[in-house]
Amino acid sequence: xxxxFSWFHVERAFPTLLxxxxxxxxxxxxxxxxxxxxxFIVAIGMMSKIKVITWPLTLYIEFFRCTxxxxxxxxxxxxxxxxxxxxWSAQFMGxxxxxxxxxxxxxxxxxxxxxxxxxxxxxxxxxxxxxxxQRIFFVILPQxxxxxxxxxxxxxxxxxxxxxxxxxxxxxxLMYQGRYLSSQTFRPIETLTLVALMYFAxxxxxxxTVTYLERRTKRLLAT
Amino acid sequence: xxxxxINNLIKRYGSLTxxxxxxxxxxxxxxxxxxxxxxCGKSTLLRCMMGLEDIAGGTISLGxxxxxxxxxxxxxxxxxxxxxxxGMVFQHYTLFPHLSVLGNLCLAPMRSRGxxxxxxxxxxxxxxxxxxxxxxxxxxxxxxxxxxxQRVAIARALMLDPKLMLFDEVTSALDPELxxxxxxxxxxxxxxxxxxxxxxxxxxxxxxxxxxxxxxxRGKVIEAAAPNDLFGNPKQDRTRxxxxxxxxxxx
Numbered sequence: 519x520x521x522x523f524s525w526f527h528v529e530r531a532f533p534t535l536l537x538x539x540x541x542x543x544x545x546x547x548x549x550x551x552x553x554x555x556x557x558f559i560v561a562i563g564m565m566s567k568i569k570v571i572t573w574p575l576t577l578y579i580e581f582f583r584c585t586x587x588x589x590x591x592x593x594x595x596x597x598x599x600x601x602x603x604x605x606w607s608a609q610f611m612g613x614x615x616x617x618x619x620x621x622x623x624x625x626x627x628x629x630x631x632x633x634x635x636x637x638x639x640x641x642x643x644x645x646x647x648x649x650x651x652q653r654i655f656f657v658i659l660p661q662x663x664x665x666x667x668x669x670x671x672x673x674x675x676x677x678x679x680x681x682x683x684x685x686x687x688x689x690x691x692l693m694y695q696g697r698y699l700s701s702q703t704f705r706p707i708e709t710l711t712l713v714a715l716m717y718f719a720x721x722x723x724x725x726x727t728v729t730y731l732e733r734r735t736k737r738l739l740a741t
Numbered sequence: 742x743x744x745x746x747i748n749n750l751i752k753r754y755g756s757l758t759x760x761x762x763x764x765x766x767x768x769x770x771x772x773x774x775x776x777x778x779x780x781c782g783k784s785t786l787l788r789c790m791m792g793l794e795d796i797a798g799g800t801i802s803l804g805x806x807x808x809x810x811x812x813x814x815x816x817x818x819x820x821x822x823x824x825x826x827x828g829m830v831f832q833h834y835t836l837f838p839h840l841s842v843l844g845n846l847c848l849a850p851m852r853s854r855g856x857x858x859x860x861x862x863x864x865x866x867x868x869x870x871x872x873x874x875x876x877x878x879x880x881x882x883x884x885x886x887x888x889x890x891q892r893v894a895i896a897r898a899l900m901l902d903p904k905l906m907l908f909d910e911v912t913s914a915l916d917p918e919l920x921x922x923x924x925x926x927x928x929x930x931x932x933x934x935x936x937x938x939x940x941x942x943x944x945x946x947x948x949x950x951x952x953x954x955x956x957x958x959r960g961k962v963i964e965a966a967a968p969n970d971l972f973g974n975p976k977q978d979r980t981r982x983x984x985x986x987x988x989x990x991x992x
Contacts, residue, residue: 641793642835646849647825647901656848660839739838740883 527703528712531695535709538695539716545613545691546678552617553677554670557624564629575625582622587680591615595687612684620677624670631666632658665739668732675724679717692716742805744769744936745790745905751798751811752782752789752960759785760960763799767938767953772931774939774951774968778983782960783940787907790938792824803827803905825853828903832910834890836882842869842893843878850900861900868896872926888919892926899930906930908939912946924950944987948972956980 563575582590594615599605606614635658643653685694696713700706743766750763759782767773775783788794789809790801796811808823836845846865850856856864869875872892882890891911898906908927912920924946931937931950941947947954947968954971956964956979964971964980975981 636835638831638833638835639837641788641791642831642837644793645791645827645829645831646897647821647853648849649853652852656852657837661837664839738881738883 521707523708524705525708527699527705528708531699531703531709532712534695534699535692535713535716538690538692539720541609541689542678542681542691542693543720545609545616545681545684545689546674548613549616549620549677549681550674552613553620553624553674556617556621557670558628560621560625561628561632564625565632578618579622579625582619583626587615587619588683588686590619591683591687608687609684609689612681612687612689616677616681616684619680620673623673623676627666627669627673628662631662631669634665635661661739664735668728668735671724671728671731675721675728678720682717743767743802744771744804745773745938746802746805746807747786747790747799748802749799750786750789750796750801751813752785752794752796758960760789760799763960763962765955765962765965767936769804769936770934771952772937772939772950773953773955774941774947775955775957776941776944776947776983777957777963781958783957784909786957787829787909787938787940791827791829791907792819792821825901826904827907828898828901828905829907829909830891830894830898830911832913834882834887834894834914836890836894836897838882840881841878842874842880842882842885845882845893846897846900849897854901864900865896868899869893872896872929886919887915888922891915891923895923895926895930904936906935906937908937908941910940910942912941912943942987944972944984956983958983 560575560579563571564579566572591612594611595608598611639657639661640653643657648657681691682693684691685697688694692713696709700709703709745765745767747763747765750760752758752760763782763786765786775786777783785794789796792809796809796817797813798811800807800811801809803823803826806820806823808820810818812818837848840848843862843865846868847858847861850861850864851858866875866878869878872895874889874892874896877885877889877893882893885893895911911927912923915923920943924943927937927939928950939947939950951968954966954968955962956971956977958979964975964977966976971980972984975984
């Protein structure tokens with residue numbers, strides 16, 4: 519290999535990359551807020567016995583789970599404005615696509631967790647004189663959230679990584695800035711490696727946390 | 742008027758009929774033990790009494806108050822105030838794993854009875870100490886042995902001052918060496934005068950704790966008698982056969 523490493527450019531580029539990281543983190547945060555809240559609502563809706571509710575929700579979940587995140591993003595950016603005559607910023611469109619994608623995956627995590635709580639806890643709650651709402655709020659949901667948490671965090675950090683796709687619709691995130699700087703400086707190895715390391719630096723501690731949480735939850739919920 | 746009165750109980754699961762006109766009474770000084778082959782409806786009976794099963798006919802009364810009335814079509818009627826006077830302990834403990842022992846005991850009194858936190862905790866500590874579990878209050882269920890879990894489950898049910906306790910095979914899931922501590926707890930409760938209905942496969946324990954033993958088969962009471970009579974001198978052939986079988990297996 520015949521390549522002169524030059525870290526000078528990288529040093530100069532670093533503040534711009536940090537700006538990009540900030541945009542990425544902002545997107546991730548908001549997408550997660552949408553994903554956690556909307557995902558929960560969808561999960562509750564999916565447990566309904568009314569087909570008029572479950573049908574559209576199933577369609578929504580399967581659409582987002584069975585198409586690439588990239589096409590979802592590009593579709594929102596190019597098609598939604600034409601179809602619905604709304605002209606929002608690229609960043610907002612990106613956020614919408616990522617948030618809806620995450621909500622679809624999270625709703626399944628919530629649903630699986632709620633369904634994993636043994637039926638016998640319903641009997642025990644009744645025997646203790648708890649009514650339906652009390653049972654849901656004090657017995658079923660706290661356990662379900664504990665169970666779902668590792669998956670929710672994994673999905674959430676997945677969106678942090680997927681958010682790199684928004685660079686394609688010219689949202690100035692970390693990926694966008696990395697690509698821009700690497701072509702400006704002709705230093706792809708240094709710049710792109712640094713970008714990768716920055717993604718890693720955020721994701722890795724979260725991944726470790728998930729492993730820890732999983733072990734703890736398993737121990738706590740062991741019967 | 743009997744303390745517990747079950748009249749003409751009808752219970753079906755789809756096309757399977759468990760009870761087709763089942764009657765049983767029990768006085769408030771009784772500890773009634775239900776024995777019989779598996780699938781004869783012992784556990785179902787307790788579940789019906791707790792209000793966990795929708796019954797298709799008959800009434801169940803406590804203290805002269807018919808609190809469950811079955812309906813052939815539609816849902817049975819259930820008086821929740823009386824239902825709350827019945828406590829139940831299950832085979833698989835069903836402690837809530839996300840709550841500490843203390844949390845498990847305090848949840849129902851605080852949420853369904855509006856008891857204050859400190860009152861509930863005082864009462865819980867008192868019960869736990871009585872059962873020798875005072876040092877386990879801050880533990881989580883996953884940190885307890887099976888016997889401890891089941892004793893906590895009993896304490897949890899007692900937090901609501903039930904007038905009648907139902908025990909559904911509470912020692913069946915336990916390792917043999919842990920059975921004794923749970924049975925002792927139940928004996929202590931019996932001595933304190935708690936009316937109970939118990940489903941168990943442990944004939945020795947049944948004989949010790951019961952004032953009345955009911956042998957049932959295929960949803961019918963075959964024989965009901967004091968423990969010494971039923972075990973020592975069963976009147977019905979089917980009772981005799983059953984006892985011979987289980988006692989032989991137990992060796």
